[in-house]
Amino acid sequence: MSSIINSDYLVIGSGIAGLSFALKVADHGSVNIISKRVAGEANTSYAQGGIASVTTDTDSIQKHIDDTLIAGAGLCHHDAVESALSNAPERIRDLVEWGVNFTRTDNGSFDLAREGGHSEYRVLHAADMTGAEIERALLEKARQHRNINIYENHLAIDIITEHQVLGNLQSAFNICFGAYVLSEKDNVVVPFQASYTVIATGGASRVFLHSTNPEIATGDGVAMAYRAGVRIANMEFVQFHPTSLYNPGKRSFLISEALRGFGGLLINGDHERFMPKYDARAELAPRDIVARGIDAEMKKRREDCVFLDMRHLDSAEVTSRFPNIYQHCKDALQIDISKDLIPVVPAAHYFCGGIMTSLNGQTSMQNLYALGEAAHTGLHGANRLASNSLMEGLAFSHNAAMKVINKRPRNFGSVIIPDWDESGIVDEKEWVLTRHNLKEIQNIMWGYVGIVRSKKQLNRAKRRVHVIYQEIEDYYKKSKISGDLVELRNLAAIAFLIITSALRRNESRGLHHMTDYPDKSDKYLKDTII
Numbered sequence: 001m002s003s004i005i006n007s008d009y010l011v012i013g014s015g016i017a018g019l020s021f022a023l024k025v026a027d028h029g030s031v032n033i034i035s036k037r038v039a040g041e042a043n044t045s046y047a048q049g050g051i052a053s054v055t056t057d058t059d060s061i062q063k064h065i066d067d068t069l070i071a072g073a074g075l076c077h078h079d080a081v082e083s084a085l086s087n088a089p090e091r092i093r094d095l096v097e098w099g100v101n102f103t104r105t106d107n108g109s110f111d112l113a114r115e116g117g118h119s120e121y122r123v124l125h126a127a128d129m130t131g132a133e134i135e136r137a138l139l140e141k142a143r144q145h146r147n148i149n150i151y152e153n154h155l156a157i158d159i160i161t162e163h164q165v166l167g168n169l170q171s172a173f174n175i176c177f178g179a180y181v182l183s184e185k186d187n188v189v190v191p192f193q194a195s196y197t198v199i200a201t202g203g204a205s206r207v208f209l210h211s212t213n214p215e216i217a218t219g220d221g222v223a224m225a226y227r228a229g230v231r232i233a234n235m236e237f238v239q240f241h242p243t244s245l246y247n248p249g250k251r252s253f254l255i256s257e258a259l260r261g262f263g264g265l266l267i268n269g270d271h272e273r274f275m276p277k278y279d280a281r282a283e284l285a286p287r288d289i290v291a292r293g294i295d296a297e298m299k300k301r302r303e304d305c306v307f308l309d310m311r312h313l314d315s316a317e318v319t320s321r322f323p324n325i326y327q328h329c330k331d332a333l334q335i336d337i338s339k340d341l342i343p344v345v346p347a348a349h350y351f352c353g354g355i356m357t358s359l360n361g362q363t364s365m366q367n368l369y370a371l372g373e374a375a376h377t378g379l380h381g382a383n384r385l386a387s388n389s390l391m392e393g394l395a396f397s398h399n400a401a402m403k404v405i406n407k408r409p410r411n412f413g414s415v416i417i418p419d420w421d422e423s424g425i426v427d428e429k430e431w432v433l434t435r436h437n438l439k440e441i442q443n444i445m446w447g448y449v450g451i452v453r454s455k456k457q458l459n460r461a462k463r464r465v466h467v468i469y470q471e472i473e474d475y476y477k478k479s480k481i482s483g484d485l486v487e488l489r490n491l492a493a494i495a496f497l498i499i500t501s502a503l504r505r506n507e508s509r510g511l512h513h514m515t516d517y518p519d520k521s522d523k524y525l526k527d528t529i530i
């Protein structure tokens with residue numbers, strides 16, 4: 001029997017979205033943040049390039065909006081773009097106030113980078129470890145706040161809705177009361193109850209074989225919301241980063257596009273520059289175009305990777321500007337990025353789709369909010385402009401916080417949250433077989449649902465994932481709960497959501513490229529909603 005842990009706000013996830021929301025509401029109520037590993041283990045910590053915001057007179061909000069709309073290929077929600085980007089300079093001020101140290105020029109102004117798809121230099125950065133610096137500062141602030149409790153190694157399994165609770169509910173549908181959470185250390189499931197529950201669990205790129213994301217990116221929040229009947233949108237739009245370090249068998253490592261922004265060139269095995277063949281903007285074209293260019297070049301030449309060439313640039317500057325990438329390449333492959341060619345391949349990087357929200361982060365379920373990469377706000381449309389995602393996490397967390405601190409939660413009557421049913425066993429043999437399903441899902445998704453898709457491939461993927469999904473569900477129902485099992489189950493749900501969404505879009509737009517439907521069609525100028 002585990003006792004219920006109560007708070008005004010339950011925040012699931014400790015990346016930029018969860019932490020910034022928590023910091024904004026903590027003066028108005030108690031906040032429990034749960035995080036499935038150590039708190040700093042989040043996609044946020046791995047962001048290298050930076051965070052986009054207009055901060056100079058030579059730039060304008062309208063230009064940032066225009067660049068975002070162009071990248072989004074017709075599917076951006078104009079109100080979301082406007083809301084996030086026009087308030088971006090204020091959100092940068094929040095970060096600075098919370099103690100984030102951005103890299104500055106000699107005269108003290110922000111040192112700005114330009115990345116693919118941006119018409120201006122507007123990307124603030126902290127060397128090439130922007131996310132780590134943001135995460136450090138926010139976590140430090142959150143730990144100091146007396147109203148915030150952080151529960152590390154606590155994994156949310158499912159949100160609690162009126163389907164689970166007993167009692168005297170006045171309204172009989174669509175309310176969130178918190179989440180069932182697995183405390184991994186004690187191996188018990190604890191109900192966390194809250195007036196407001198916030199899903200800020202990040203992305204799901206680990207559903208693909210090659211991914212730039214850390215292991216936490218298993219789409220738990222989106223899967224939980226889907227199981228609870230919450231609306232999910234645009235899961236077909238997965239961004240593949242064009243350049244992750246090619247180092248087979250090892251964890252992917254991102255080679256930030258800031259290197260291309262700085263003048264790096266992409267060349268093939270014969271040392272020929274190839275991007276100008278695919279797009280006039282060459283290396284600085286939006287990510288989907290660069291990723292497809294690399295994919296096409298590799299397939300045409302049957303090569304396992306292409307190369308990023310920085311050798312023509314000032315060696316001292318390259319080393320000082322990208323210290324993290326320099327060190328990683330040195331350690332992993334013994335190459336000096338200022339003198340040697342860097343082998344690169346595309347890898348799954350970012351989810352534009354997710355849990356559908358309003359501009360205030362409100363989902364289709366009462367008292368349930370979704371923020372950051374787990375959410376679909378409409379900011380990115382069919383393709384994310386580089387460095388807009390950290391800002392998305394900040395901007396909509398602010399909006400959500402402003403909404404909930406001014407709103408008393410509705411009283412739905414008395415509720416009793418039952419304990420988690422802990423019965424079940426672990427059949428080791430069956431678990432080994434079930435676990436193989438993870439690699440199988442990742443291979444299917446990479447092979448059939450990757451950078452370039454077709455109806456035939458998607459249908460093949462659908463059939464295979466369906467069988468695996470059933471196997472995992474059967475095992476889940478009779479087994480004792482574990483973190484690995486929860487994540488595997490969630491990844492199967494994410495695979496299903498991506499394939500189902502992709503099959504509904506018979507066109508090529510932004511990040512969704514179908515060989516049998518190579519053009520955009522006005523018929524699909526709408527979100528894919530599940």
Ligand SMILES: Cc1cc2nc3c(=O)[nH]c(=O)nc-3n(C[C@H](O)[C@H](O)[C@H](O)COP(=O)(O)OP(=O)(O)OC[C@H]3O[C@@H](n4cnc5c(N)ncnc54)[C@H](O)[C@@H]3O)c2cc1C
Binds near residue numbers: 374
């Ligand atoms: C290598 C890399 C480089 C990037 N570079 C940039 C960049 O330069 N600029 C930019 O704008 N964006 C960049 N991005 C994208 C950006 O980092 C993410 O989109 C953003 O950080 C997401 O923030 P978040 O708060 O939504 O999620 P995250 O930072 O991923 O945080 C999610 C949190 O939820 C927790 N969690 C997940 N599931 C559960 C569960 N079931 N129970 C409890 N806790 C859970 C995780 O442990 C984690 O703490 C990059 C991403 C990567 C991987």
